[in-house]
Amino acid sequence: MGKFIFYRVLQAIPVLWIVVTITFFLVRFAPGGPFDAEKSVPPVVKAALEAQYNLDQPLISQYFSYMGDLLQGDLGPTFKYPGRSVNELIATGFPVTAELGLYAILVALVIGGIAGIVAALKPNSTQDYVSMSIAMIGICMPTFLLGPLLVLVFGIWLEWLPVSGWGDLPGDKILPSITLGAMYAAYVARLSRGGMMEVMSQDYIRTARAKGLPNYMVVLKHGLRGGILPVVSYLGPAFAGILSGSFVIETVFQIHGLGRFYVQAAFNRDYTLILGCTVFLAGLIILFNLLSDVVAAYLNPRLRSEVGSK
Amino acid sequence: MAISNFDETEVGQSLWQDAKQRLRKNKLAIFGLTVLLVIGLACLLAPWITPYGYEEQNLGLGATAPSWQHWMGTDNLGRDLLTRVLYGGRVSITVGLIATGVALLVGVTWGAIAGYIGGRTDAIMMRIVDIIYALPFMIFIVLLMVIFGRSLLLLFLAIGLVEWLTMARIVRGQVQSLKQLEFVEAARSMGLSQWTIIRRHIIPNAIGPVIVYTTLTIPNVMLLEAFLSFLGLGIQAPQSSWGLLISAGVETMEEYPWLLIFPGVTLSLVLFSLNFLGDGLRDALDVRASKD
Numbered sequence: 001m002g003k004f005i006f007y008r009v010l011q012a013i014p015v016l017w018i019v020v021t022i023t024f025f026l027v028r029f030a031p032g033g034p035f036d037a038e039k040s041v042p043p044v045v046k047a048a049l050e051a052q053y054n055l056d057q058p059l060i061s062q063y064f065s066y067m068g069d070l071l072q073g074d075l076g077p078t079f080k081y082p083g084r085s086v087n088e089l090i091a092t093g094f095p096v097t098a099e100l101g102l103y104a105i106l107v108a109l110v111i112g113g114i115a116g117i118v119a120a121l122k123p124n125s126t127q128d129y130v131s132m133s134i135a136m137i138g139i140c141m142p143t144f145l146l147g148p149l150l151v152l153v154f155g156i157w158l159e160w161l162p163v164s165g166w167g168d169l170p171g172d173k174i175l176p177s178i179t180l181g182a183m184y185a186a187y188v189a190r191l192s193r194g195g196m197m198e199v200m201s202q203d204y205i206r207t208a209r210a211k212g213l214p215n216y217m218v219v220l221k222h223g224l225r226g227g228i229l230p231v232v233s234y235l236g237p238a239f240a241g242i243l244s245g246s247f248v249i250e251t252v253f254q255i256h257g258l259g260r261f262y263v264q265a266a267f268n269r270d271y272t273l274i275l276g277c278t279v280f281l282a283g284l285i286i287l288f289n290l291l292s293d294v295v296a297a298y299l300n301p302r303l304r305s306e307v308g309s310k
Numbered sequence: 311m312a313i314s315n316f317d318e319t320e321v322g323q324s325l326w327q328d329a330k331q332r333l334r335k336n337k338l339a340i341f342g343l344t345v346l347l348v349i350g351l352a353c354l355l356a357p358w359i360t361p362y363g364y365e366e367q368n369l370g371l372g373a374t375a376p377s378w379q380h381w382m383g384t385d386n387l388g389r390d391l392l393t394r395v396l397y398g399g400r401v402s403i404t405v406g407l408i409a410t411g412v413a414l415l416v417g418v419t420w421g422a423i424a425g426y427i428g429g430r431t432d433a434i435m436m437r438i439v440d441i442i443y444a445l446p447f448m449i450f451i452v453l454l455m456v457i458f459g460r461s462l463l464l465l466f467l468a469i470g471l472v473e474w475l476t477m478a479r480i481v482r483g484q485v486q487s488l489k490q491l492e493f494v495e496a497a498r499s500m501g502l503s504q505w506t507i508i509r510r511h512i513i514p515n516a517i518g519p520v521i522v523y524t525t526l527t528i529p530n531v532m533l534l535e536a537f538l539s540f541l542g543l544g545i546q547a548p549q550s551s552w553g554l555l556i557s558a559g560v561e562t563m564e565e566y567p568w569l570l571i572f573p574g575v576t577l578s579l580v581l582f583s584l585n586f587l588g589d590g591l592r593d594a595l596d597v598r599a600s601k602d
Binding site for chain 1: 440441450452453454529533536537540541553556557559560563564567570571574577578581582585586
């Protein structure tokens with residue numbers, strides 16, 4: 001197990017390095033700079049500003065100094081928010097995004113998992129068809145459509161829940177979390193159905209039944225462990241999707257999280273903020289892919305040797 | 311009796327005839343196919359279906375709810391929504407098809423080369439895929455679209471570049487396992503050339519999964535286009551797409567909900583149908599499943 005984790009960490013480092021490098025040069029080669037919007041800036045001031053942020057240095061030395069700072073965990077100053085560092089902005093935005101993402105994952109796991117297991121226990125029955133059709137709707141309904149529709153119905157027509165915000169009014173966290181989690185709930189439902197159906201046809205399930213275990217014990221104790229494997233491996237990609245999906249949710253529900261900072265930074269050409277957010281998000285996504293691989297390997301010993309032998 | 315039957319040649323069915331039969335029995339897949347054909351044709355024949363121009367404004371009329379004159383209602387400039395949905399559909403569907411084409415071309419070539427050559431080449435090529443796979447792509451696409459402007463060409467490339475990875479993996483896996491099968495070995499021992507083996511034995515057998523995955527890639531691509539357009543990073547006005555119509559509809563949904571609902575339903579219906587068709591094709595073409 002230790003060897004497996006070691007190999008996976010070793011694989012993650014070059015990926016992270018490539019992400020940082022590509023983003024760094026992509027942003028720099030793009031037309032337009034961070035101080036272009038302020039047209040009245042005289043050339044002298046602009047030069048002074050660029051000197052302040054080291055933009056007058058050759059690109060390659062900017063790259064090395066950035067990498068040096070990054071290794072110490074310093075993401076640099078921002079261009080558009082004077083006096084504030086990228087670290088500070090991420091520290092303000094991320095807790096909101098993380099909370100939203102966490103609730104969305106919970107929605108996905110609880111609703112999706114129950115639907116999938118219920119469907120798998122009686123394949124091709126009404127309960128199977130109904131849950132899988134709803135899951136299909138969840139997959140085909142984009143979040144930027146589902147969000148506004150939920151707002152329209154529950155926020156505007158029925159007036160049950162607030163239409164926007166995060167943590168300002170009671171209940172305003174419900175709609176964003178459900179919207180963000182819905183699609184993943186649908187995937188989780190399909191994956192857990194497939195996983196459970198495969199496991200429930202295994203010999204050891206028949207053995208468990210034969211020794212007289214009640215049905216719920218068979219399902220919970222023996223079925224679930226193998227049946228949720230596909231879901232566990234899906235959690236890494238799901239987390240990545242939820243992080244980028246929260247861009248839309250944060251726009252629709254006017255939530256001030258990381259996604260909004262990121263989209264605004266991209267529009268403003270705020271080099272360091274774009275880079276900082278990308279590095280941060282990419283690091284998180286890579287970390288979560290790693291974690292979900294490790295958990296999957298823990299649940300299924302066969303995976304460990306596969307990767308270790310590569 | 312049995313012996314007299316023996317020399318009657320059994321009329322074999324090809325994989326494709328089998329698949330067609332199985333597909334025809336799958337009601338959901340046929341439903342999906344029908345919906346797609348109807349919507350596709352309607353978008354193609356848009357000028358003959360609606361009497362209104364796509365940019366034709368009628369400021370005096372303003373926004374009206376669906377009626378006999380305007381089946382989907384009109385927006386606040388008095389433009390006929392059905393017309394806009396049909397023309398927007400042309401863009402959405404084109405983006406879906408072309409970007410999938412890019413993914414198909416790159417992915418199949420990459421995967422086939424890696425799988426057929428094998429060895430060190432294969433290892434390096436697939437490691438590259440692994441690394442790109444781990445990149446947070448949605449973030450990169452948003453970045454690309456913001457930085458390099460919102461050209462359609464870039465949109466195709468950006469989306470195509472994300473979606474080719476899975477295709478490459480699937481094709482590589484297929485080719486690799488096919489290469490070792492007895493009938494390919496038999497062909498090789500009979501002295502057939504490499505190219506003949508690839509053309510006669512590898513491609514026809516690897517094409518099923520490719521078709522299935524292509525059908526399932528199109529909805530992903532269309533969703534991605536709509537997502538980017540919704541954020542204001544994809545298709546730009548005066549051009550239109552379903553994503554852009556939804557985004558406009560959200561702004562006025564309180565007063566004119568139909569402007570959100572109709573484009574939304576259309577997009578969802580198409581995505582729904584493509585997924586059903588893809589699942590149906592998978593069941594129909596997947597040789598493993600047909601043995602059960």
